[in-house]
Amino acid sequence: MVGNLSESQSEGSSSFQLILDSFLSSAGLPFSNLLSAERIARIFARHNGLFGTHGVYSTAVMVWSFLGQVLRDGKEASCQSAVARVMTYCQLTGKIAPTADTRNYCRARAKLSVPALRELSGEIANELEEAAEADWLWKGRHAKLIDGFTFTMPDTELNQDEFPQQSAQSPGCGLPIARAVAVLSLATACVLYVAIGPYKGKQTGETALLRKLFAALKPSDVAIFDRYYCSFMMIASLLNQGTDVCARLHHKRRADFRRGRRLGKYDHLVSWTKPIQCPTWMDRVTFEQIPETILLREVRYNLVERGRRTQSMTVVTTLIDEALTKEEIAELYGFRWNAELDLRSIKDTLNLGHLRCKSPAMIRCELWTTLLGYNLIRTTAAGAAVLHEKRPRQISFTATCQLILSAWMNTACGQLEQQKLKALCQTLADQIAVCEVGNRPGRIEPRVIKRRRGTYPLMQQPRQVLRDRLRNNTT
Secondary structure, three states: OHHHHHHOOOOOOHHHHHHHHHHOOOOOOOOOOOOOHHHHHHHHHHOOOOOOOOOOOOHHHHHHHHHHHHOOOHHHHOHHHHHHHHHHHHHHOOOOOOOOOOHHHHHHHOOOOHHHHHHHHHHHHHHHHHOOOHHHOEOOEOEEEEEEEEEEOOOOHHHHHHOOOOOOOOOOOOOOEEEEEEEEEOOOOOEEEEEEEEOOOOOOOHHHHHHOOHHHOOOOOEEEEOHHHOOHHHHHHHHHOOOEEEEEOOOOOOOOOOOOEEEEOOEEEEEEEOOOOOOOOOOHHHHHHOOOEEEEEEEEEEEOOOOOOOEEEEEEEOOOOOOOOHHHHHHHHHOOHHHHHHHHHHHHHOOOOEOOOOOHHHHHHHHHHHHHHHHHHHHHHHHHHHHOOOOHHHEOHHHHHHHHHHOHHHHHOOOOOHHHHHHHHHHHHHHHHHOEOOOOOOOOOOOOOOOOOOOOOOOOOOHHHHHHHHHHHHO
């Protein structure tokens, strides 16, 4: 089936054969070959995380089942619904079905190895990044988008201990909150790596988390981030490992275009000097390896949008090649907004804004399973993009997720005839490629909602205090 569809294309890429095989698989889900039982067993065995080899809730079944939870929302995301799907799958495939009790399912889910899930997600994302078409890259280089976000979780004692709520909230009235920084691919939109930590405390800021992600940035990569990360030490540290940087100038720095070597209007080369004191987070040996000065390029340009106020932007970059125009540097930094859109897709469509698990270990498990699901959806979109000669970022993430879920059970159980399954896969690929985003010229929408939400006030006191008050009022 894969061969017939591939031969029908006028042009194709042999490097994407794995992705096409994964999408147009006759063995199961659209990405079942990509997330095969063999791959799961190999990675989990490396982390001593294999379990249930002779039972219903095996490692592979739990990965797929938990994946089905995080890709859905509402009642379909509950453990009871997940158990019901496992029961249906077992009955349709002639296997022994588990009971409807969710306790065994939750015990098995708690055995999933977080390091294994992290490696599984990263391996799939990196494979897609390595197979990226040349026209998906920026001037032949892999550009990586960096941005931070937060997410909340259930108010349990364990979660509060590791991820305390914000200090402005009264005890018992807030939710545990975590901070995270993600490295995303500009070419494929996949999440390559994420570092998380408490929202507040020593070495918990976004810059501290980004320093943990340096290994995800390779030599010859271009890191694109906002002004918050723009500092001498951050740029110099990345330069030391061969990674270029493009960022908006920090608001506490001032660009003086009368100094340095002039390349054009509001475009010059300037040297930044290393701070005298060693930062508290850096050891002395590493500090001594940082050069005394670094040569950077600063450009300033205006963002002009009809109906809105003109905004002036100053961008600093280590890309000092004069062959790069000012407009190309501005365009490169403009791609940073894709990180905001990607994180919004994860938080809204996959409900990462508020996770559901009640312990820090399971919060990490849910986080990496969500990112695994996100990368699989993005890989599927990339396969459809190759079939229809488009770019992955042209394809709607939400629509891809909806189309895959619509055929989840029919393809997983292998009950369809070969010809019908082939037609279904082809239809899914066509429909995914049709759902494009980012082509809305002149669209301006006010940030307001029409439908009124509930009128319940915010919780200002612990729940037990409010319960006692209600009991006293009723007696």
